[in-house]
Amino acid sequence: MPARSLPLEPDARLRGRPIVWLLATRPAFLVVTLIAVLLGLALTAHEGAALRPWAALATLVFALVAHAGANIINDYHDRDTDGLNRDRLYPFTGGSRFIQNEVLTARETAWLGYGALATVVPAGLALTLTSGPLLVPIGLAGLLLGWAYSAPPLRLAGRGLGEVVITAAWLLVIVGTHYVQLGRLSPVPAFVGLPYALLVAAILYVNQFPDARADAAAGKRTLVVRLGAARAAHGLPLLGLCAAGWHLGLMAAGAIPFATGAALLPLLALVPASAQLKRHASDPARLRPAITGTLAATVGYGAVLTLTLWIDA
Template sequence: MSRPAEPTLERFGANPLLRYVAATRPAFLSVTLIGSLIGLATAYGSGVVLDPVNAVLTVLFALVAHAGGNVINDYHDAVSGADAANRERLFPFTGGSRFIQNDVLTPAQTARFGYGLLALVIPAGLYLTWQSGPGLIAIGLAGLGVGWAYSAPPLKLMARGLGELGIVAAWLLVIVGTDFVQRGHLSPVPAIAGLSYAMLVANILYINQFPDHQGDAAAGKRTLVVLLGPQVAKWGYLLMAILAYAWLVGMVGTDQLPQKCAAAALTLVLSFRAGRDLLAHAEEPAELAPAIKLTIGAANLHGLALAAALAFARWPGVVS
């Protein structure tokens, strides 16, 4: 099956709204939607009565924050030259949105749009803080900070081999923050429940670095795949997956999570199949599209199964 064509200005015609919406890479926002569902599920499963209005606002502005992060990442990858130098990209999965490179948006338009989206999150966050408690300010600032530091100088976590840690932190904060809005105080439950999902989301970033590694290296972007080289780095994918599923099984086995959460571990079939393909084709970018799709599927299905189990299973010995 052929992949979608890269964006062009002609495709969007005179519709600037469609152009800007597409620049956020909306298909990839599903991981934030599912992270938010996990946060709602941990609160509901713990006996909290959900506030539907605050739930919808939390999910909506989490998506806006993720969209802003995507756009800012495109801007800084354009400034660094990483996307322009990427000749082995697998669009739409790697190599950025191509909006700047294909003259759909200018770098200045992209920067204003990305930072504008993050600015929109602030008033919503203040309202939700008023509804839930001042602790949300710390969670929100941490989330915005990670979103900025992931791409932007001087930290540029993604260019220093720290992108995966940033992704794990960002999606844990989505889960913890969504739970906090409903619960009204911090709890270890959403972090315990969400860590396996956050690690599988980080593996999406990780496998995407393999097709991009030559362009990243040419632009001085030192991802883990650039630092280690594909033949060594390919084992990191399996290590991340093993740690994610081991965490989930360990938490279920020690009664920190409901037994039905173990069903989410069935997605290891997808992760390990993707890992097998990566081991075979780590230096053949054109062959990695199936593994990338499996990785995305594993994270999304894992999160959905986890959210369902957390919301509707009986919780043994969980402290709210």
């Protein structure tokens, strides 16, 4: 069934309503950034440092706004590709549909997305005064990645580098949150945060399968387009194994407590998700279980890891 026939898609009747500005950010996906910030805070507490609540709240707000802005400019720069997409599985793939369904114009979308990113700059500079000067390059690197992911001339997602960008961006969220609290850089949040960042990249990866035909038609050479659906289907379990293996290595090295092994349990959702992906890699209409399973594994892993670190602290 084409995704356009689904009643969930926004339509022009929403135009002019204040809720549009929130819905355009794809708020359901912002949970991965919420967890990344909480993970950075949990690592800070686990090291025995006292948290600075207002700095933590500011970090969370700015990280969410940056993610929201990146989502919106992705809709703007992918508007032609999304317009070609007949295999999308809304709301997971194919963009927000706000431009295509005439809820927002392309110009309004661009102003909203770039406006959100612009507000993060002065706010981040103000936060630098209470944390440290290295927050500037951390924040600018995050904004650059959010822009370069979909905006020309780089358009890194269309060059097969989307997963690298996503992994790096969410590592920066965890590292930046930790830095704001302690005022110094540490390798700990990067090492501990890597499995979660890889799983966030896995969400992007599995979402590329329903979009592959439209991406190929628009000249976007994502990993799924480059490899072909059948071969690319092996990438999801590989990402899951890398995340789980790295986590086990951290436990063996004593970098994280044994109790964090509970965070590996949600990764079991990747087993049926990977099986579904391999079975239906070329049949977008049947990929919803693979996508939801990957989301559940990622959110579950991040939430349990964060909780166990808090408890141990």
